[in-house]
Amino acid sequence: MSGGAIAFMAISWGFVLSLVSWSYYRLLTNKKHHDPDGIGPASPPEPPSTKKR
Amino acid sequence: MSSSNSGSNEAWGSRIGLILAMAGNAVGLGNFLRFPRQAAANGGGSYMIAYFIALLLLGIPLMWIEWGIGRNGGRYRKGHLPGMFAAIWKHPAAKYFGVVGMVVPLGVMIYYTYIESWTLAFAIFSATKDYWGQTTQEGMIGYLRSFQGLAPEGGAVYHASYTPYAFFTVTLFVNIYVLSKGISGGIEKLAKIGMPILFLFAIVLAGVVLTLPAQPGIGATPAQGLEFIYTPDLSRLNQPGIWLAAAGQIFFTLSVGMGSLQAYASYLSTKDDIALNGLATASTNETVEVVLGGSIAIPAAVTFFGVAGAMQIAQGGSFDLGFATMPVVFQQIDKTLPIGNLLGVMWFGLLFFAGITSSVAMLTPVTAFFREEFGIQREKVAWSFGALAFVIGLMHVHWLGHGFLDEWDYWVGTFGLVLVAVLEVVIFVWIFKPENAWKSIHMGADIQIPKIFKFIMTYVTPLYLLIILTWWGKDEAIPILLNQRSAGSANPVSDVDMPFITISRGILVLMIIGFLFAIRMAWKRNGYDDRKGFVEIPSNRAGL
Numbered sequence: 001m002s003g004g005a006i007a008f009m010a011i012s013w014g015f016v017l018s019l020v021s022w023s024y025y026r027l028l029t030n031k032k033h034h035d036p037d038g039i040g041p042a043s044p045p046e047p048p049s050t051k052k053r
Numbered sequence: 054m055s056s057s058n059s060g061s062n063e064a065w066g067s068r069i070g071l072i073l074a075m076a077g078n079a080v081g082l083g084n085f086l087r088f089p090r091q092a093a094a095n096g097g098g099s100y101m102i103a104y105f106i107a108l109l110l111l112g113i114p115l116m117w118i119e120w121g122i123g124r125n126g127g128r129y130r131k132g133h134l135p136g137m138f139a140a141i142w143k144h145p146a147a148k149y150f151g152v153v154g155m156v157v158p159l160g161v162m163i164y165y166t167y168i169e170s171w172t173l174a175f176a177i178f179s180a181t182k183d184y185w186g187q188t189t190q191e192g193m194i195g196y197l198r199s200f201q202g203l204a205p206e207g208g209a210v211y212h213a214s215y216t217p218y219a220f221f222t223v224t225l226f227v228n229i230y231v232l233s234k235g236i237s238g239g240i241e242k243l244a245k246i247g248m249p250i251l252f253l254f255a256i257v258l259a260g261v262v263l264t265l266p267a268q269p270g271i272g273a274t275p276a277q278g279l280e281f282i283y284t285p286d287l288s289r290l291n292q293p294g295i296w297l298a299a300a301g302q303i304f305f306t307l308s309v310g311m312g313s314l315q316a317y318a319s320y321l322s323t324k325d326d327i328a329l330n331g332l333a334t335a336s337t338n339e340t341v342e343v344v345l346g347g348s349i350a351i352p353a354a355v356t357f358f359g360v361a362g363a364m365q366i367a368q369g370g371s372f373d374l375g376f377a378t379m380p381v382v383f384q385q386i387d388k389t390l391p392i393g394n395l396l397g398v399m400w401f402g403l404l405f406f407a408g409i410t411s412s413v414a415m416l417t418p419v420t421a422f423f424r425e426e427f428g429i430q431r432e433k434v435a436w437s438f439g440a441l442a443f444v445i446g447l448m449h450v451h452w453l454g455h456g457f458l459d460e461w462d463y464w465v466g467t468f469g470l471v472l473v474a475v476l477e478v479v480i481f482v483w484i485f486k487p488e489n490a491w492k493s494i495h496m497g498a499d500i501q502i503p504k505i506f507k508f509i510m511t512y513v514t515p516l517y518l519l520i521i522l523t524w525w526g527k528d529e530a531i532p533i534l535l536n537q538r539s540a541g542s543a544n545p546v547s548d549v550d551m552p553f554i555t556i557s558r559g560i561l562v563l564m565i566i567g568f569l570f571a572i573r574m575a576w577k578r579n580g581y582d583d584r585k586g587f588v589e590i591p592s593n594r595a596g597l
Contacts, residue, residue, distance in 0.1 A: 001276050005283040008098035012283070015105065016339040023333035027068065030329075030499055 064320055066237035072333050074244035075317055077410025079308045079338040080251065082168065085404060086371035088342045089282060089351040091302050093367045095295050098285025103299035108339065111517050112303040114510045115474055116335045117502065119309055120327040121494040122481050123318025129587035132319040132421025134312050135572045136587070138476070141485045145583040148572050150480070153473050154312035155419055155568045160465035160561065161311065162228075162415035163442045164458050167449045169408035170224035172401045174200065174216070175376060179397025183211075184380050190358070190366065193377035203454045217450050224409075225446060229439035231413050232420060233432045236320055240413055247406040254403035255341065259348040261386070261396060265356050268385070273359045278352025281360055293524070300521055301467075306342055307335060310470030310477075313414035316421050328498035349400075350374050353382045375404065416442075426575035445560060455553035459541030464561060468530055471522050478515045487511045 001009075065071040092100050126137030134154025138147040178184050187193045198204050199211040231239040263275045289295055308314060318327060354363040354374065366378050379400055387393025416438060423434040449458045482490045491507050532538045539546045539554075546554055581587065 001280040002284055004098060004285050005280040008101055008285050009279055009283040012101050012105070012343050016336060016343045019332070020336035020340045023329060023336045026329055026499060027072070027333055030326075 063236040066241055068330070070237070070241040070245055071317070071321075072330060072337070073248045074240050074410070074414070075314065075330070075334040076337040076341075077244040077248050077251075077406075078313055078317065078414035079306065079334060079411075080248075080341045081165075081306070081308065081407050081411040082172070082375075082404055083302070083305045083371075084338070084342040084346040084407060085255075085349060086375045088302060088306065088346045089349075090367045090371050090374055091298055092282045092347065093351050093364070095298050096286040096289035096292075097281065098283050099287055099289045100295055100299055101283065102285075102290065103296045104302065107296070107300040107303040107517075108335075110509055110513050111300055112307045112309065113332065113335050114506055114514045115309040115477075116307060116314070116331045117328065117494050117506070118477055118481050118490070118510060118514075119314040120318045120331045121490060122477055123315030124321045124323065124325070124327050124496075125493055126315065127319035127321055128323060128589050130319075130425055130590045131587070132316045132425060133418045134315060134473075135422070135575075136425070137315060137319070138480050139581070139583065140587055142480050143584050143586050147480070147583070148576060149569060150476050152565060152568045152572060153469060153476065154315070155422060156561065156564050157310070157465050157469040157473055158312040158415040158417075159419050159438070159442075160461055160469070160564065162412050163445050164449050164461050164466070165408065165415065166225050166228055166412050166442065167221050167446050167458070169228075169405060169412055170217070170220040171200070171372075171376060172404040172408055173224050174220040175380070176398050176401035176405055179380070179383065179394050179401055182394050185384060185394075188381060188384050190362075190373075190377055190381060193380050194373060196380075197373070197376045201453055202450070218447065221446055221450050222443070225439060225443055228409060228412050228416070229435050229442075231409070232416050232439075233435040235431055236317075240317075240417070243413060244410055247410050251403045251406040251410075252341075252345075254399040254406075255345040255349070258396060258399055258403070259345050261390075262349050262353045262356070265353070265386070268357055271357065271359050273355050275352035275356050277360060278355030278363065279348070281355055281363060282347050282351055297521060297524055300517065304470055304474070304521075307338055308411060308414070310472075310474040311415065312418040312473065316417040317414065319421065323496045325497050326499040327496075328494055328502050329500045332500070350379060354378050357382050357385050375400075422571070422575070426579060448556070448560075452553045452557075455550045456539050456541050456546065457553050457557045459539065460554055460557040461561070463529070463533060463540035464558075468525060471518060471525065475515070475518045475522055478510070478518060482510050482515070 065074075092104070095103075122134075122137050122141070123132075126132065126140055129136065129140050131137050131140055133151065135148040135151030137154075138151040141147070175184075184193065184196050187196045195204070195209055196211050199209065200217060202214060202217055204210050231243050233239065234242070263279075265275050267274045304310060321327065351363060351367070351374075354366050358366060358378070366374055380397060383393040383397040383400070385393075386396060416435065419438055420431055420434045423429045424431055449461070452458075485493075487507060487510070490510065494502065529538075533540050536546045536551070536554075538544065539550070575581075576583070
């Protein structure tokens with residue numbers, strides 16, 4: 001492959017792969033409470049280990 | 054004033070399901086067939102410059118605008134463009150402009166399902182090695198034409214005449230069945246199954262193709278195929294054709310201007326993010342297109358036909374590349390690696406999943422309209438419009454050779470998309486005001502969109518769209534309308550084809566009139582006041 005083709009391919013792939021990686025990183029690390037039907041509690045339940053008895 | 058909300062309280066089951074369904078809607082046949090051919094035929098690297106500029110100035114802004122329009126419509130339980138437009142622009146005309154958002158997706162869905170049925174048929178033909186023995190491009194083109202019912206008089210016939218009708222019927226049935234199961238029960242489930250399979254098949258195929266050795270007598274390698282796509286011919290950047298081709302591809306690949314993204318987004322609440330979801334959808338589609346789509350068909354064609362042969366194939370069109378060249382490639386691979394038919398199943402299987410995840414989305418706006426405005430059950434609407442799609446689809450199958458499909462592909466699948474996008478930008482950004490549009494897109498957002506995009510959405514995207522609409526109108530729409538050229542080629546419409554073209558256009562006009570009438574009836578029935586707008590419905594669709 002010529003240098004120009006490699007450069008254009010690297011830039012194209014790099015751009016879309018960076019964009020998709022960043023998007024999914026943000027999606028997967030999002031802490032938003034999942035409540036699809038809207039009838040759940042206002043905040044996520046606490047993990048059992050932190051519950052005070 | 055009331056807002057009809059009969060039974061339309063569907064919701065997405067999970068955020069990943071939503072993203073996969075949205076990405077499935079965007080990822081279609083064009084990612085694997087149209088993109089590599091376009092890139093190779095339009096100056097390689099130069100095309101990629103125009104392509105990424107169009108993505109940033111047109112594709113991603115339109116993606117956010119459509120999610121914004123859809124989610125805003127969902128506040129009033131409007132999953133269709135007539136309602137979405139009326140929710141934004143309190144003017145009696147607003148709802149009627151939305152008719153394009155009904156005719157375009159329904160029209161595209163009908164002929165797209167027919168093309169999708171070819172992929173199902175060829176997946177089965179690959180599994181059974183039905184086309185094995187057709188080892189030349191010409192031989193496979195003859196096989197494809199036979200399947201389509203376009204074999205020339207005296208030419209070889211490989212299929213019974215009912216074959217394309219049977220595959221179309223099965224494909225349409227599957228589409229309508231999925232749609233009738235609803236958002237989370239049908240569309241989301243299909244996306245969760247179909248998209249991972251699509252990715253898996255595409256990665257395997259790209260891996261196999263990119264590691265192919267140079268073929269004896271040809272001497273070309275897959276790397277030369279990539280070079281063919283990416284080598285920059287910077288001298289072509291001053292040709293308007295490249296910029297229009299790239300803008301057109303961005304349009305088709307992201308499924309903007311279709312009405313289906315908006316319908317999907319209407320099942321979200323204002324607490325849900327659309328900024329990051331929209332970006333994730335666009336970037337997923339771009340990854341499939343640029344990284345995977347560019348690494349299969351053209352590198353394979355170059356390896357087995359050489360650069361000159363591949364160039365000739367690319368000029369022959371996307372369907373010849375996918376349905377004739379690739380089966381020849383699989384038969385060649387089979388000589389050294391006896392999995393040729395499995396690769397064929399994977400190739401046509403991935404095209405089928407790419408197609409069906411898009412086509413099920415296209416009927417969603419129409420289903421939403423009749424459910425929300427007339428209280429008709431989803432299943433009844435889906436099967437009724439399935440029956441209509443079947444009747445019109447049979448005409449597409451029967452009159453393929455007379456330009457019936459090409460006519461629809463141009464008016465609803467090309468011109469119609471740009472028209473929808475122009476209306477959306479004018480109504481959502483200009484009439485609703487840029488401030489409100491920007492605020493609306495950022496409700497519940499997980500990211501802050503860079504402010505420059507507000508300027509792009511307000512000025513650059515509309516200008517870009519108007520240039521495309523004007524250019525296509527001058528170069529294509531008017532000559533096609535005046536029958537100076539046909540929609541499928543630069544040649545004028547023949548006398549033999551003229552009646553079929555007239556019927557094709559007549560049905561589209563009837564569809565427009567029918568939907569305008571239905572919109573008027575819906576507004577009367579539900580007592581909507583155009584000047585007051587709709588009553589906001591408290592959402593139970595929160596937290597994705």
